[in-house]
Amino acid sequence: MKIRIIMGSKINNRCLKDMVNEYAKRLSSVMEIEIIDFKSTGNDVKEYEKFIKLSEGFYRVALAVEGKQLDSESFAKWFEGKQNKNIAFLIGGAKGLSEILKKKCNELFSLSKLTFAHEHALLLLSEQIYRAYTIIQGHPYHK
Numbered sequence: 001m002k003i004r005i006i007m008g009s010k011i012n013n014r015c016l017k018d019m020v021n022e023y024a025k026r027l028s029s030v031m032e033i034e035i036i037d038f039k040s041t042g043n044d045v046k047e048y049e050k051f052i053k054l055s056e057g058f059y060r061v062a063l064a065v066e067g068k069q070l071d072s073e074s075f076a077k078w079f080e081g082k083q084n085k086n087i088a089f090l091i092g093g094a095k096g097l098s099e100i101l102k103k104k105c106n107e108l109f110s111l112s113k114l115t116f117a118h119e120h121a122l123l124l125l126s127e128q129i130y131r132a133y134t135i136i137q138g139h140p141y142h143k
């Protein structure tokens with residue numbers, strides 16, 4: 001299984017990067033997690049093309065406030081059902097993901113009704129992917 005997290009904005013916070021890398025490292029024996037961040041151009045068409053190209057062949061999940069909200073156990077079940085798929089999670093920059101891009105995605109997931117900075121959305125998503133894996137494995141981390 002391969003997970004690609006695509007960010008329409010650069011990750012600048014070093015501590016946050018380290019935390020995200022730590023989750024990816026813990027999961028590296030069972031899945032590959034790749035993070036691709038790029039500087040936003042502010043041009044919706046160019047960003048659309050970039051996101052689509054980078055997520056070609058992946059099951060696309062857009063992160064958006066208005067998306068579906070799951071609890072961690074449900075997310076783990078969803079995740080388990082996607083074990084033989086490659087998943088791309090799309091995270092927008094300051095302007096968010098365009099409507100046309102969200103329509104191209106297979107699903108829209110929300111982390112909360114609160115709006116987070118793109119880096120915080122990345123950290124929450126990474127931790128929930130790790131948590132999902134520990135739930136599936138019955139590992140005590142998820143308690």
Ligand SMILES: C[S@@+](CC[C@H](N)C(=O)[O-])C[C@H]1O[C@@H](n2cnc3c(N)ncnc32)[C@H](O)[C@@H]1O
Nearest residue numbers: 063064091092096097110111112114115116121
């Ligand atoms: C600063 S937010 C963008 C805010 C923008 N005004 C909008 O409405 O989308 C940057 C990105 O973080 C992600 N994000 C922020 N809060 C989120 C939430 N509660 N659930 C899911 N994704 C979220 C989304 O991918 C969003 O495009």
